[in-house]
Amino acid sequence: MAVTNADFRRMIAGSRGAVAEALPPLTVPDRLPHRFEPASRLPARAEPRTIEIVWAPAAPAGGRWLGGLATLAKVLAVPVLLAGGLYARPVYECHKQKSHGMLYYGTTVQMCVGERMAEKVESVQAFVNRQMRAL
Known part of the structure; x- marks a missing residue:
């Protein structure tokens, strides 16, 4: 037919x-x-x-809540992944040092992570200063 x-x-x-x-x-x-x-x-x-x-009208948008949640998850995932990527390595290294007994007496993992993050911030600031002087 x-x-x-x-x-x-x-x-x-x-x-x-x-x-x-x-x-x-x-x-x-x-x-x-x-x-x-x-x-x-x-x-x-x-x-x-x-x-x-053949032109046909578009299908009605179904599941707007689901689409909105997916968009929200994408928007929130970027900062979370960025912060996690910057924070994960120092945490891993400090826990590894603690498990091997390599931390100084009285130093906690949280203090170690804070020191590592401060070192990262200082290195970024030094890099920016060098670039600004070069301009």
């Missing part, structure tokens, strides 16, 4: 839950280069072809 173009457009609009009727098809001329018959250099007679594009 063949489906006509009008039936196809109604089927597309119905599957998307559209209230409005689908727009009529847009006919675009075929832009293939001219073909030549092999025996002569005369253009071959080709049947005119058209390309039919």
Whole structure:
């Protein structure tokens, strides 16, 4: 059983839950280069072809809460991953030093992490100062 173009457009609009009727098809001329018959250099007679594009209304946005939560998670994930990436290495190194007994007497892991973070900030400040002097 063949489906006509009008039936196809109604089927597309119905599957998307559209209230409005689908727009009529847009006919675009075929832009293939001219073909030549092999025996002569005369253009071959080709049947005119058209390309039919079916326009249908967009599907209604379902699950707006889910999309909003996904966007919020993406926005909040960047600062969390950045802070975690900067903070994770000093914490790991300090816990490793503690487990091997390499921390000074009375030094806690939290103090060690604070010292490491201060060293990072100082190195970044020194880098910025060098760059500013170079300009």
